[in-house]
Amino acid sequence: MSNGERTSRGAPDKYRDLMNTSIGRTVSARIGLPRPALLRRFRAGDALLPGPLLLGGNGLTGLAQALTAAGAEVVTGEAAGARGEHPPSADRLGALVYDASELDGVAGLAAIREFLAGSLRRLSSSGRVLIIGREPDGTDHGWDAARQALDGIVRSLGKELRAGATANLVSLAGTPSSDALQSLARFLLSGRAAYVDGQTLRVAAVAVDAPADWATPLIGRVAVVTGAARGIGAAIAEVLARDGAKVIAADLPAAGEALAKVANRINGTALQLDVTDESAAGTLIRYAGERFGGLDVVVHNAGITRDKLMANMKAESWDPVLAVNLQSQVQFNAELLRTDGLRPGGRIICLASTTGLAGNRGQTNYGASKAGIIGMVRSMAPPFHGRGITINAVAPGFIDTAMTHRMPLASREVARRINSLQQAGLPVDVAETVGWLAWPGSAGISGQTVRVCGQNWLGA
Amino acid sequence: MPTREAVVIGGNRIPFARANGRYALASNQDMLTATLDGLVARFGLQGERLGEVVAGAVLKHSQDFNLTRESVLGSALAPTTPAYDIQQACGTSLESVILVANKIAVGQADSGIAAGVDTVSDAPIAVSEGLRTALLAANRARNLPARLKALASIRPSYLAPATPSNSELRTGLSMGEHQAVTTREWAITRQQQDELAAASHQNLAAAYERGFFDDLVTPFLGLTRDNNLRPDSTVERLAELKPVYGRGESEPTMTAGNSTPLTDGAAAVLLGTREWAAERRLPILARFVDAETAAVDYVHGDRKADGLLMAPVYAVPRLLARNGLTLQDFDFYEIHEAFAATVLATLAAWQDPDFSRDRLGLAAPLGGIDRSRLNVTGSSLATGHPFAATGARIVATLAKLLHDKGSGRGLISICAAGGQGVVAIIEAA
């Protein structure tokens, strides 16, 4: 079991734990109960994957080397077959990676079927299926159809996979460097992406700088995390610090007690700040400049909920949610643009929500704010691009936090199970995704919304 | 010896809580550790070895003999940071600031934290003198019969605990009773006192509202602001309160509203050289200029001139003379509001020609001050007054005021039990 689950501050998932006892396994197998897996999560020093990586397809030069550099033991179909280990083998595969970058038509999809059908049974628990395709670009209608078909494969496959395994698609625009590929692999194949499932990530070919040490890709970076006193914000601050960043943990003055503890745990600094203040961005930019010589990463995590059915929605429930969750971010980011507040290579990561994609009863205000964030990052990506800055959103699904712990048991249990991994995510899952977006290697990802939802049934 | 400048880098305190309230179960060490940790978090000093940490408490358990060092060990500072305890009543943490600043000035330290903490809620309770004497005698006894004899002297009445009081030991009078005499001698009116008290609350409330304390205060045990603060305090409301001190007098003027309540809390200030601060890219809010202490014979001295809380009146002219300044050369005055009347009597004395001539040896009085520069973000009447924490609260507050203004000079005046006064000057850096 991973440390992350033990230290999670959310509600204990007793059902998942029960289903992972020997009796629970037997019973659930007999009567067909869902059996959520104990997900593989990242710990420094762990191998990238629990077993060898089977690489299929072709086209991207340097992919195998990048995967190897990322820490995978890469085997190819031919090699595996030649060694007579196929099928079946005690040697479980940690990941199935298919290079579909040269997919040139619907017929080419058959090779993917062959690759996956022949090896899926050997995929280990918490294994990874990763397909690398290209963005539909209008060059050829057949190509585009085939490229879009990949999306359907991973979405359906994600729902078939069991035991914590996930399937994702990387959709390339241009040809990324080996370092960019390695960076992708270090996230998507590792335990960092434990709760990212059934997603398509669009990656542009942008020059990236390889970190001096892949264990601390954020070394030398100055990051601020709002709402850092607890829950997901605290986890983000910890992950950024672990990855080498100097972290400014910001939160409301009233949350200062918990904030100081977070800051001291990660050797960061605590900044008591109300992000809805018009001066907040200026204060923060100046503070980071004076104290650390500049600012590289801004994580907009501060957010509130004031749930009400629209029929009962009053201004006092509507206005603060929009002000804190959305308006403050729009204002803040505009200020970053206007003042060049971020150094080149900077990153802005905004916390959205699957509610912003799928909607949720009683959350028109919250849904509006989170959908607004998705629109905001898409809209702001081009102007920031010129400065080498990316802006993305991360949309968590159902994450176990102190907040969800307060939900009624039945709603909580349902919410936990309605995703492909049949369990809630942890704050650290969101944090790892945020951290990865902040990496230098993620320069090719901007304007996107990355879901960390275990492929939640809601919201596509 | 060449001297260096000691600068104030910043401060931190926990909100002050009225006694037996929110912090009733917190010890001095709990509060001091939380305050140090908040300071460490604010300035990213985790694992840093500082020159020293100097702090103290007025009400202290005997087991807390090494309170500051124990707090450092429990904090996020490097465990190799040395520490020691001091105590100068309500002047404790301003005196800690002076000590740290002096060590920095003479080159014995590059950095340090000056702090203070006090709890009235978790005050030490001693056994009675009779029981203590008997137990000590039993402890000294060399054999069983002698020990039994000593223990046999214990009477049931000895078992009642001895609770600490805030009375002056030599006069048996509480601070309020002392101040009541001073108040009458200087003819300070109820109206004047209530006006000062209302201003203190209003100034503190306004400062909180504009976020002034966002980087000076870290919440503790769920308390986010000083809970003695009454933002809606007015002279009219204060006028309704009944006098609590000087009740034997014909027209007592001191009420719970214009006197400081018993309070729990802690405060700390980070000091260093300019270089030390610059190497860590830490802000420099103000520079420590000079300090002076004074004391009066409140036991046998003059009823008017030697009031228990009047010592700053004597310290300030000496400090001004040494620095070639007049009382009007300041942009901010932070005069600790032990009682509203303390501040008013202090200001009255500086304007009194006879007193200035006879007792201060001045040809002309120091004169009045621009009251709009006095305690501009509130003071102890509104925040409350955990004795040893007040000096550090004021230094950090004033340093920030000077920094925000970008220039100028501030005067700090704190009266202390035992007829003492600690005063200091800091300037924008």
Next chain:
Amino acid sequence: MSQPEPESAPRSVALSMAKGVVRSLPLARVRSGRAALSPDLVLRTGPQAIDQARLAAYQRVCGARVSDVLPPGYLHVLGFPLAMARMTQADFPFPLLGLVHVVNRTSQHRQLTLADRPRLAVHAANLRPHRSGQQVDIITEARLDDALVWTETSTYLCRGRREERRNFPQEPPNSPQDPPNSPQERHGVGIRFQVPADVGRRYAAVSGDRNPIHLSAMSARLFGFRRAIAHGMWLQARLLSCFEGRLPDQFVVECEFRKPVPLPGDVRLIETRPALRPSSRFFELQGSRDGRTLVTGRLEDRSLSAEAPIGQA
């Protein structure tokens, strides 16, 4: 030089007291004023060694610093067995119990320390009428070699019968009076202190003065007091400790015990200084709550550096 004697064993005090109690019983009671008091009968001790533990216990009870300096009242304690003995001699006109200590005047000519070996002498004198009965002085002197270093006059009152009181013309001035028309200034804020409930027993233990009126409410009731009352000499010692660090080596302190101070008590020492006599401090001990005057007194600096007093005190 003779060998210093140890301090009087408590037993000798107990014997004197027992004798005094017996003589105080109604049948044995000597009628007041009948006997001729002999001023020449002087009781003496040899050089007295000071017991440090007892001195420290005394200092503690009286609020003085524990040190090697003898508080002025400690010599009263040293002389107490002799005084008791004197007051139980056949010529002494009053029963021991029921005597009220009304005035004490102590002059210290030199400060004594633990290392000194004072010799003590006690005699009785000045039997005189008083509005309420009759008074007599017990005079104790301490000498080092031949030098007089300390003198104390304790005036005791024996209440007379009602007709005797009524016939008395006027009250002789016992109390330290201010010089007439001397402007007095109340000085300082006043010093409040507690008179603890058990201080009678504690002071009795270190002084040997086990007069039942000081020990407990029950024993005090036998003599007409509702509660135990404080020893006058404890009050004097306690209020002198308020002048810690300010007592000159040579001084006179005079206390008139106006009213009994019941135990426990809460009292306040008010100081006044006559502008014309800076070497004198007048004081008054009042009940903290009712403001009643309990003790009045004067402390006069007789050191060489002190301003010359106006007139003879």
